[in-house]
Amino acid sequence: MSAATQIENRLKQLESHLQEENDVLQEVVQSFRELDKIAYQLGILATEQSYATRVSWWPMISILGTFSAGKSTFINYHLGYELQRTGNQAVDDKFTVICFSGDNQTSILPGIALDADPRFPFYQISRDIATITASSGQGVDAYLQLKTCASEQLRGKILIDSPGFDADSQRTSTLRITKYIIDLSDLVLVFFDARHPEPGAMRDTLEYLVANTMGRTDSNKFLYILNQMDTTAREDNPEEVVAAWLRSLAQAGLTAGRFYRIYNPNVCMPFQDSQVKERFDRKCQADMKEIRERMDQVGIERAYRIIGVLEQTAKNIEHKIVPQLQELIQRWKTRVIRTEIVLGITLAILAGVGLATTNITLNYNWQSPLTQGVIGLIIVVAIWIHFKISKMIANRILRRLQHEPLREEEREGLIRAFRKNACFWRILLVWFINQPVGWREKTRQRIYHILNGVDNHVQKLNNRFTNPSGKKTPSAPASHSEPMKSP
Numbered sequence: 001m002s003a004a005t006q007i008e009n010r011l012k013q014l015e016s017h018l019q020e021e022n023d024v025l026q027e028v029v030q031s032f033r034e035l036d037k038i039a040y041q042l043g044i045l046a047t048e049q050s051y052a053t054r055v056s057w058w059p060m061i062s063i064l065g066t067f068s069a070g071k072s073t074f075i076n077y078h079l080g081y082e083l084q085r086t087g088n089q090a091v092d093d094k095f096t097v098i099c100f101s102g103d104n105q106t107s108i109l110p111g112i113a114l115d116a117d118p119r120f121p122f123y124q125i126s127r128d129i130a131t132i133t134a135s136s137g138q139g140v141d142a143y144l145q146l147k148t149c150a151s152e153q154l155r156g157k158i159l160i161d162s163p164g165f166d167a168d169s170q171r172t173s174t175l176r177i178t179k180y181i182i183d184l185s186d187l188v189l190v191f192f193d194a195r196h197p198e199p200g201a202m203r204d205t206l207e208y209l210v211a212n213t214m215g216r217t218d219s220n221k222f223l224y225i226l227n228q229m230d231t232t233a234r235e236d237n238p239e240e241v242v243a244a245w246l247r248s249l250a251q252a253g254l255t256a257g258r259f260y261r262i263y264n265p266n267v268c269m270p271f272q273d274s275q276v277k278e279r280f281d282r283k284c285q286a287d288m289k290e291i292r293e294r295m296d297q298v299g300i301e302r303a304y305r306i307i308g309v310l311e312q313t314a315k316n317i318e319h320k321i322v323p324q325l326q327e328l329i330q331r332w333k334t335r336v337i338r339t340e341i342v343l344g345i346t347l348a349i350l351a352g353v354g355l356a357t358t359n360i361t362l363n364y365n366w367q368s369p370l371t372q373g374v375i376g377l378i379i380v381v382a383i384w385i386h387f388k389i390s391k392m393i394a395n396r397i398l399r400r401l402q403h404e405p406l407r408e409e410e411r412e413g414l415i416r417a418f419r420k421n422a423c424f425w426r427i428l429l430v431w432f433i434n435q436p437v438g439w440r441e442k443t444r445q446r447i448y449h450i451l452n453g454v455d456n457h458v459q460k461l462n463n464r465f466t467n468p469s470g471k472k473t474p475s476a477p478a479s480h481s482e483p484m485k486s487p
Contacts, residue, residue, distance in 0.1 A: 028306055063189045063191065069228075079154065079159075106148060109146040125144070186301045187298050191227050229262060303461055332393055336393055
């Protein structure tokens with residue numbers, strides 16, 4: 001089975017699943033298909049690729065933080081299962097993907113289970129990991145594992161527990177994979193350890209988890225959680241512990257947004273003062289309720305996120321990728337023209353000097369087969385030289401493009417598209433080329449149609465979840481609002 005057929009089968013399976021779960025998202029898949037066709041014509045995508053496969057269609061919640069922040073304890077408490085190992089030291093150095101299973105028995109599967117299954121958002125992630133970890137040679141199993149659990153809290157969701165962020169041999173790779181997971185997630189819980197209120201040694205971690213998220217358009221999906229607050233009850237001034245963390249986070253760039261303070265009531269430190277206990281319990285319960293409400297809403301946020309990705313991808317093609325491609329083509333064309341003009345003038349001067357110094361008089365008989373043969377030979381040589389010059393300059397541009405500060409997917413798309421524009425017949429006509437292959441007014445209209453469809457998708461979702469007029473409307477089918485079944 002060809003790769004193109006595999007991607008087509010995967011999209012059909014996705015559409016079939018969404019037909020029962022959310023018909024709006026099924027329409028979004030069709031919009032992605034239209035966008036794929038435009039990208040195929042431009043050369044941005046290979047025929048075995050699809051923008052739809054770069055999106056997580058399952059609601060995803062990521063749990064990040066340092067190794068001592070109580071991430072695993074929180075997960076176990078939330079699920080009602082002792083699923084994750086806990087401890088004061090790092091106990092797991094892999095990303096753990098947790099999904100629902102009807103079996104009462106917990107299963108632990110290697111990373112290849114995620115890499116080879118197109119239902120998961122980590123399908124074929126081994127290729128990205130191979131790029132990230134080229135120096136170490138470690139494979140997907142060194143970084144990912146899959147766990148299944150029968151907790152109802154997991155039904156229709158995927159939960160990801162990250163390894164601790166403190167220094168280790170895999171730190172750089174861990175951070176880069178974390179970025180990939182953050183981009184896929186609908187909700188990101190960032191945990192900090194209340195027992196260490198002066199995180200000077202974790203300054204780079206704070207910068208990565210906080211400062212690098214504040215400029216994102218989806219920064220509202222990050223919840224910052226100060227965990228294990230029960231330990232501060234023994235402090236003379238627990239408020240100062242919280243204030244110290246707030247100062248550290250503010251220095252890292254977090255000056256706005258929700259900041260939560262919680263602890264696990266099942267394993268908390270005993271409170272000596274009943275009033276302190278009541279105050280801490282009240283705050284913890286209120287914050288825990290908000291966190292769980294956000295976790296319960298990821299199915300709704302997932303739908304809007306996917307539509308947002310569709311819109312951003314369409315705009316990115318029109319306003320970023322195509323202009324970049326146009327600039328590369330114009331650079332190629334200009335350099336070819338300049339090189340050939342300089343070469344032509346140089347050859348003309350050398351020919352003139354040669355004729356002047358040798359006193360050779362040329363008498364042309366245009367009807368002569370010899371003259372016609374010489375002219376034909378000159379044309380063939382000129383075309384060959386033109387082809388060589390054009391190819392040489394195109395290869396130089398491609399080599400420079402390899403080192404441009406672009407995302408890997410964008411770089412690969414530009415390289416593939418530019419190569420399509422530097423094909424044989426385009427080389428012959430490079431002097432007259434102004435637009436990339438596949439970019440016409442009709443293409444712009446197709447993108448406009450997709451963007452207009454985005455508004456329609458959003459309005460349909462809004463009709464499901466809002467009713468500004470207050471009018472009574474028939475209830476939507478239950479299947480449309482139920483969370484997606486776990487893969």
